Amino acid sequence: MSKRELSRRGVLKTGALGGAGLALPTIFTASSAAAFTNEPTGGTVTLGFNVPQTGPYADEGADELRAYQLAVEHLNGGGDGGMMNTFSSKTLQGNGILGKKVEFVTGDTQTKSDAARASAKSMIEKDGAVMITGGSSSGVAIAVQGLCQEAGVIFMAGLTHSNDTTGKDKKANGFRHFFNGFMSGAALAPVLKNLYGTDRTAYHLTADYTWGWTQEESIAAATEALGWNTINKVRTPLAATDFSSYIAPVLNSGADVLVLNHYGGNMVNSLTNAVQFGLRDKVVNGKNFEIVVPLYSRLMAKGAGANVKGIHGSTNWHWSLQDEGSKAFVRSFGTKYGFPPSQAAHTVYCQTLLYADAVARAGSFNPCAVAEALEGFEFDGLGNGHTLYRAEDHQCFKDVLVVRGKENPTSEFDLLEVVEVTPAAQVTYAPDHPMFAGGTLGSCNPGA
């Protein structure tokens, strides 16, 4: 019978060897077995939904989250399938993505870039999200897109309308389904020309951040091309609540059109203030004074109430569209939640399906394979007509809606009416257009 004695040195040596042995497989897995960040290995795949759950856009974020949950349900074979039934690509079978059941985690962007990056980082590093999607602000979208590029995951942007998202700040791992400021200008200009003529003087009030700047530039360029004169462009703080001191100078400025480059609470308040000051009843230069809200949202229009009546703007999608895809989505969403979806809900639902479909077509969750599948992808049946995911800038090109505040709404949802569906060709621009210059996609980053 042998006797073995334990010494402190011996325990340390054994511990060190054992630790190294245990660590070896992890190091090995991390360095070469995983081809890309958060490669799904089990029977599930996790998607990260990063939406404003608190803060001023929380209602919009809640609608996005509803749409994401609906998309996950449809991808996993639940519900009525929604737009999966009308989507031109038929690779999705309702058995998850590549046979893996879709699960999700959520983050709260708070509509703050730093908070949004922190929640996206947490979902990638702690929850193993293989794709991040969502947002209701261009500042947030650009910040999270940059993070996803560094982390090596795909970012499917939610509601972001700044030209910069797929312009100077575009990234190889980022994709945008939503339209942008340039497209709003291109869609609105002909309608404004028909309604208000070519001899107009415009005054811009603009939210002082990336989205406001690019929309102002786009709308001013589009209307000046019609022959309109832009008399002033005033930047308003994002935190402004009472716009009366910005509206008052408009009264004596000689302008006969006020363009409100505002969104969310800013739009609700500036439009309410403009109507309060009697701008809509004013006659300037022998013409009726007009107000234009280039980016409309039904949720925000509700906040502005009767003030939106007769006011024109543009939108990415509206529940009253009568194509099969829109009808399927409205039926599916409305039956589940009791009210029609917003444009934010629509775009994030589409993004989720488009990501899943790209994975299925690529046969891999590798972000570079997914990006390749999305680049140049042409599809239909998702509510916007024939659509192209352009390879050069990862921007979707599709029809844009020009809408008007409805004079006699029949319900609390019936606030906007579509006055024109502008064909995609009319809003398409060259990849090297000056308004989108200054950045490059770079190369896809698979991470790991």
Next chain:
Amino acid sequence: MDAFLLQILNGLDKGSAYALIALGLTLIFGTLGVVNFAHGALFMIGAFCAVTLQRLFSLSFETIDPSQKDFLGNPLKVKTPYLESWLGPDAGGAIIDWSVPLAILFAIPIMITIGFVMERGLIKHFYKRPHADQILVTFGLAIVLQEIVKYFYGANPIQTPAPDALNGVANVGAMIGMDIVYPVWRIVYFFFSVLIIGGIFAFLQFTTFGMVVRAGMADRETVGLLGINIDRRFTIMFGIAAAVAGLAGVMYTPINPPNYHMGMDFLVLSFVVVVVGGMGSLPGAVLAGFLLGILESFASTTWATTTLPGINQIIIYVVAILVLLTRPRGLMGLKGVMED
């Protein structure tokens, strides 16, 4: 000249809200010595009193209209307010239309009760604690209150219009031969705030209760030694300050649709107003409120923003720094307040 007068009007109108909120803040600070960061939340709750009354008046029953379809293609459910059904479309519609002014009566008891509960239930436990503790607890309370409101009313702004008769614009320059139009409701708001401010000053100046409160503000200990229950009177003043903030919120709803965050939007500005006016000085708060409102209005003009880009965003803080550098106690601050 028209533009100049218009900006003056606008400044007075903006200053009305600042002055009302700052007046309540100063009342609380002057009486109880509490730095109340929940005061903006009281303004917000007042606004939501108007929203609540509008919703109560608009409670409806549904009837099916087979001739119209809803978004799912089902027969449309048409809502008819009970008030219109009971009193007829004209009388019922008029009550709903006037819900904001009527909400003043609704809000006063609610706001006074909230003020009492806040003061007795929470804030009185912090009287002898440092100002930093008071700020933390009242700021925390403000966040709790706004999250409660968001839970019940959502995050989006809620349209709460003025009565039709008070919508639209009035040509206030007609009597001096100028064309200066201004929204009627904003003029109403200005006169309303002047009325409330005048009422508070008259109450403090010409009533026995007010005299005791003023004496308590000057020397709480001596008033207590005279056998007067000054704490009870200060609690009532807290309720009155809450009501002032609430009424400012009620009447503000047609100007900008209320949302749960509106109190925070005003809070920082109101504190700047109080500091510029002088901590504890009621006339200082009112004067600074109107003054900063006018300055902010002029700083937003085209001339100002093109000459000094960004001046509209910083003017109030620049003025606050200048005032504090030259008059550390503020415009009308009293010696000894927050100087121990």
